[in-house]
Every structure is written in C-alpha cells, then in structure tokens.
C-alpha cells in the first residue's frame with residue numbers, strides 16, 4: 001500500500017486540535033449534501049458518532065504510522081463488516097469520502113495542497129477497498145452458485 005503516511009499524519013494533527021468543530025462540520029455538511037445518509041444515522045447519538053469518526057481516523061493513521069499492515073487490514077475489515085450490518089452501501093462510502101475531503105480542505109485552508117488531496121483520496125480508497133469488498137464477493141459467490149445450478153438443469 002503506497003499511502004503517504006507522514007503527509008496524512010501531519011495534516012491530521014492539525015485537524016485533531018479542532019476535532020469537535022471538524023466532526024460537527026463534517027456531519028452537518030454530509031446531511032445537507034446527501035440527506036439519505038441522515039436516515040442511516042438518525043438513531044445514533046451524534047455526540048458519540050462525532051467522537052467515533054475522529055477516533056477511527058486517528059486509529060487508522062496510527063496503525064499506518066507503525067506500518068503494521070496486518071493489524072491495519074483486520075481492523076478495517078472488521079469495521080467494514082460492522083458497517084454492512086448498519087446498512088451502509090457502496091454509494092454511501094463515496095458520499096462520505098467527498099465530504100471528508102472537502103471538510104479537510106476547509107479546515108486546512110492554505111495547507112491543503114493537490115498532493116495532500118491525492119494522499120487522502122488514495123488512503124480513503126484503500127480503506128473503502130478493505131471495508132466494502134466482502135459483500136461484493138458474496139454477491140459474486142451467490143451468482144456463481146446459481147449459474148452452476150442452472151447449468152445442471154436438464155433441457
């Protein structure tokens with residue numbers, strides 16, 4: 001995984017000092033631009049969710065920093081499995097990714113560069129790639145079995 005960890009960690013440190021304001025801005029923007037995400041989170045106690053988002057990003061960065069790839073992969077895969085249970089679908093990940101990047105850009109102001117944008121976009125895609133593929137694989141398996149069964153139907 002060619003994630004630019006130092007770049008991410010430095011920029012995240014700047015956001016961490018304003019984590020409450022960051023999380024608040026992120027969620028209010030998410031719900032205005034993509035109201036369908038609010039349906040998924042309506043039962044949620046938002047204060048806890050705001051803290052979770054920043055804590056989850058901090059965990060991901062610290063695992064990446066330690067270059068502990070196995071732990072990174074299993075933490076993120078398990079997070080993805082739980083998210084399937086919450087009803088999160090592929091398109092929601094892109095909604096969250098867009099809003100995450102635009103909120104980071106606003107908070108970092110002049111320090112947000114094209115390089116940093118690419119580094120966060122790559123890291124987010126890598127994370128989503130680990131969180132989501134489980135259900136994609138499951139769909140493929142179901143289809144495969146069905147096709148095999150249909151193959152056996154006598155004509």
Ligand code: HEM
Pocket residue numbers: 037040041043044045049052053056057079082083086088089092093094096127128
């Ligand atoms: C990189 C992407 C994401 C990260 C790091 C992340 C992180 C987290 C964390 C740490 C929790 C706390 C519960 C747990 O650990 O299972 C959580 C819960 C949740 N997340 Fe995410 N999340 C991500 C993407 C999304 C997306 C795209 C959606 C859909 C809009 C979403 C919706 C939810 C919901 C519905 C819960 C359950 C809240 C509850 O307890 O009621 N998350 N997320």
